[in-house]
Amino acid sequence: MERTLNLHLKVWRQKNRNAEGRFVDYEANNISTEMSFLEMLDVVNEKLIKNGEDPIAFDHDCREGICGMCSLFINGRPHGPKDAITTCQLHMRNFKDGETIVIEPWRARAFPVIKDLIVDRSAFDRIMAAGGFISANTGGAPDANAIPISKNVAEDAMDAAQCIGCGACVAVCKNSSAMLFVGAKVAHLGRLPQGKAERERRVIAMVNQMEKEGFGACTNTEACSAECPKEISMDVIAMLRREYYRAMLKTEE
Template sequence: MSKELNLTLKVWRQRNNKAKGQFVTIQANNIADDMSFLEMLDVVNEDLTRKGEDPIYFDHDCREGICGMCSLVINGRPHGPKEGTTTCQLHMRSFHDGQTIVIEPWRAAAFPVLKDLAVDRTAFDRIQQAGGYVNVNTGGVPDANTIPIPKRIADEAFESATCIGCGACVAACKNASAMLFVSAKVSQFALLPQGQTERYERAQAMVDQMDKEGFGSCTNTGACEAECPVGIKLTNIARLNREYLNAKIFRQEDVHS
């Protein structure tokens, strides 16, 4: 049955990208424990608005854990203490009465803060633009059942493809590395027959762009995997390493021809 919590929030407030930010302490009282974390923030924001104070800006959209828009480092953990969930699917029953909750934005040079808790994640888009696709035009493609794909392979590609692009991997990594994100996309295409023709160019192009964006390197701590809300596995990173090194060392000629 529903309980009520009184909480102390320590929230990062920053007016815009240029401004200096700081933590602000806000009291959140009478929070029902069946609220989602974002609904708790909604309630806080409604209070702030009534008082004429600027509401806390945070990114969110679908509120069902799939769009990848919500973020927040909650008490030092991306998407909060519960494993395998996004912040929008985190419920207040994961907290206890009287708790202090520190809420920070994703921290990474490649993810500059836009306002309060919202960051700019377009670096992810640019990485995808560098090669996260198969070069096919609309129309003129073969029948969908022309190439059978073993279920095991299709399932594995799907697992990699479920990445929601939220950036929790970057936020969790002590190096702010985007390897889990990049490897998920590279893996999806490396596994599927449709991705084969551009397999090696893709790995190189996406890694190059990742480096350009200023993400750190992977030191295999596994924090990304532990914090990923959709369970993208570290084996993807191994595969990316394989794809990239294979491309660079053994297939250089094919790539530059």
């Protein structure tokens, strides 16, 4: 049933990349439990604008949990208190009346804050550009059924391919490691027969770029997988390591 809540917000405000940030308190009153978390922020922003105050900047787009644009560290957890969803899918019924909610941006050296709750995740794109692909130029592909792929292999690849590139894994990791993100792509492409031809080049290039971007190393805390909105499994990190060692043994690059 629909109820309304009164909430205290502590929101990270930061004017731009170079400015110093700080927490600012806001009251969010008469918030319907049917609202999504981002709709709650919309309501707060509308009020701020009416009062002539700069609204809170936050990234969002599809608002249905798939584009990976929304982020937010909510009460110390990426994408808030529920498992396996993004912030845009989080509903206010998961909060209590009178509760204080702390809202922060992703925090990692490789993800600098641009404004308020918005960070720069272009490091992920550069990792993808380094090797996150199968080189199959348009045209001339063989018939889609030419290579049978067992259902299990296709499903395993799909499990890894679900990554939405939101960066929650990095944000929650005490080392700001991007191993889950990179592992997911290496596992997705490496599990499929089409991806085997360039598996060595791919994993070395992606790992090198990952290190260049300033992401930390993995120490198997498993927080990344626990907080991943798509529940990408730790298996992909194991696979990333295997692929990397295998590639190091096979190539001289």
